[in-house]
Amino acid sequence: MAGCAAALVVAVAGGLLLDLGPEPGDHPPMPLCAGADNVSLIADVDGDGQRDEVRDPRRNGTITVVFRDGDERSEVGLDKARGFWEKLRDAVREDMATRGTVGDFDGDGYVDLALFHSQRDTGDNPSDNMPLHEVRYGPLARDLTGSRTGTIRIARKSFVEQVRATDTDRDGRAELQVYQSDGDGVLLGLTGRQEKGGVTMGEGRLPEDAEEEWWQGEPALWQDFAPCDA
Incomplete structure (x- = not known):
């Protein structure tokens, strides 16, 4: 009997824990635009009808989301996006990066x-x-969980050094651009696109001039988006 009671407490507690996470809103999508000096992306990340700020001026994949709630602001980094069990699983692993x-x-x-x-x-x-x-x-919750999740199909499982999203062909769907280690200090540049409920990374490299510009050039900023005051 005591065992059943304990199991019930665990089950109830587990259910409560599952319900504690934040939920995204259901406001219709709002346009994306570049913030002042192109150093951030302005978007309604959580679907609450308020414009939030995505900071990553170098466009290298180390984003911080600044959520708005009236006059209040709250910052959420990528570390928050990894849940409790994911962090527990990787606790003994060294040299990991998100x-x-x-x-x-x-x-x-x-x-x-x-x-x-x-x-x-x-x-x-x-x-x-x-x-x-x-x-x-999206819309994403304020802990950066999604309304649904898909896999990124990528052949290699080596270190991802940099990542960003652009819409170079202007079709309304972003391409995912990834720089991934190929060993001995060499980076592979890959481009991925939405298909079959996730994103599939192509095997081809990014153009050499694009690789040079991104990896060694000036910060990319968010200049491929229209400014918010346009």
Whole structure:
């Protein structure tokens, strides 16, 4: 009897814990635009009808989301996007890093989050450890969980150094651009697109001039988006 009672308490507590997470809103999609000096993206990330700010001036995948609630502001970094069990699973692993970026990958007008958690190289050989590679479809909650989740299909599981999203072909669906370790200090540039409920990374490299500009050039900023005051 005591065992049944304990099991019931655990079950109830587990259910309560599952219900404690924040929920996204259902406001219709709002336009994306570049903030002042192109150093941030302005978007309604959580679907509450208020414009939030996505900070990542170098567009390298180390974003911070600043949520608005009236006059109040709250910052959420990528570390928040990894849940309790994901953090527990990786607690004994060293040299892990999280990269992520936002873009409208499925073309529904809401901001989505592409998220990677992978292990840095040790020596000249790339690591083969990427426990997290997924896209969370918006609107996103304030803990950066998604309304639904899809996988990012990527052949290699080596370290993701940089990531960003752009809509270079102007079709309303963002492309995912990833720089991934190929060992010995070499980076592979890959482009991925929405298909079959997730994002599939192509095997081809980004153009060499684009690679040079992104990796060694000036900060990319968010200049491929129209300014908010346009």
